[in-house]
Amino acid sequence: MSDKRSFIYMALVLSLITIATRATNNMVTTTLAPLGKYVFGFDNLLAGIIDAVVFLSTFISTSYINPTLQSSSRKKAFISANLIIFVLLGIFYLSNAVIIWIITGIAGIAFGLILPNLISSASLVDDKRTAERLLSLYSTSLSISLIIGPSLESYVLSMFGYKSVFLAFLPLGALAFGLSWYVKFPEVKRETHGMSAIKNKGFISSVLSITTYNVPFAALTAFLTIYAIEKFGVPKDLAYFSYIPFFTISFLTRLSMTIRPFNSLRYPLLISILITLIGLTGMVLSPSFYSFLIFMAILGIR
Structure with missing residues (x-):
């Protein structure tokens, strides 16, 4: 296979599986709370806790399970995790107030075995320029998936209930499983994981930047x-x-940053924190749904 055809092949697989997987992941994490509250009768506390379960299990899987696996085992786990997500989408539809807790934890672990390996796959080429193009494609696909997924769910919810959303995403789950067989994996001899990750250079700045994004996003x-x-x-x-x-x-913000990247991240990070505070405050104080949407858009700039 020529280099050009090989790149197109890798790009197509990476783009499609990223869109399918991240759209499904976002759907699960954003639908669990309203599903729990409006279908299973959970109060706000339980609705928040069940959402926390999927985030926590994903974190554990990403930080402690995935890094301990060698390349061959990791690929098997990756393929199996995609199959599990596909099956769980159907089980979510059939679930009740008890089963939902079990399958939510399993889904979180599965997502933790999938998502980190997608970005790793994007960098598995010897040519630096090609790797940068694949990473850019991965980032773009990630952003596109977060537009496609909510658009699909909003359409489904206009006609059906929350459980039906999981069925609507079955084709994406099937696509991700089918493509998972063609994702490349590196030979990883040693990775930093668990508590040892705290010793990594740049850990404090990473925590700060991730916190300003993930904590508000989790809420x-x-x-x-x-x-x-x-x-x-x-x-x-x-x-x-x-x-x-x-x-x-x-x-659009990510796209503009790709076209014209910042020379330093110090001031953009401070601006991001400020925009986050303005966006969240505006959302809470919004007098109407339309102003609420405006502040949601502002929050997307950070």
Whole structure:
């Protein structure tokens, strides 16, 4: 296979599996809380806890399980995890207030075995320029998936309930499983994981940047839809639509940063923190759903 055809092949596989996997992952994490509250009768505390379960199990899988696996074992785990997610989408549809807790933890572990290996696959080429192009494609696919997923879910929710959303994402789960066989894996002899990761250079700055993004995002994931429904009285599909301006502006921001990257991350990081504070404050104080959407879009800039 020529270098050009090989690149196109790798790019197509990486792009499609990234879109399918990340769209499904985002759907699960953003649907669990309203599913728990409006279908299973959970209170806000339990709705938040069940969302925390998927994040925590993903973190454990990503930080402690995935790094301990050698290349051959990791690929088998990756393929198996994609199959598990596909099966779990159907089980989510059939679940009840008890089963949901079990399958949520399993889904989190599976996602933790999938997502980190996608970005690793993007860098597995000898040519630096090709690797940069694949990483850029990965980042773009990631952003596109976060627009496609919420758009699909909003459409489904306009006609059906929260459980039906999981069925709607079955084709994406099947696509991810089918493509998982063609994702390349590196030979990894040693990786930093667990508590030893704290000793890594740049850990403090990483924690700061990740915290300013992930903590607000985790709160958005758990309660955005519920908040919009309860405060503004909008239907569930319109409430879920709130994610779309957020992810769309986020995509445009990432695209502009790719075209014109910053020379230093110090000031952009400070600006990101400021925008996060403005966006979250504006969301809480919004007098109408439309102003709420505007502040969601502003939050996407950070």
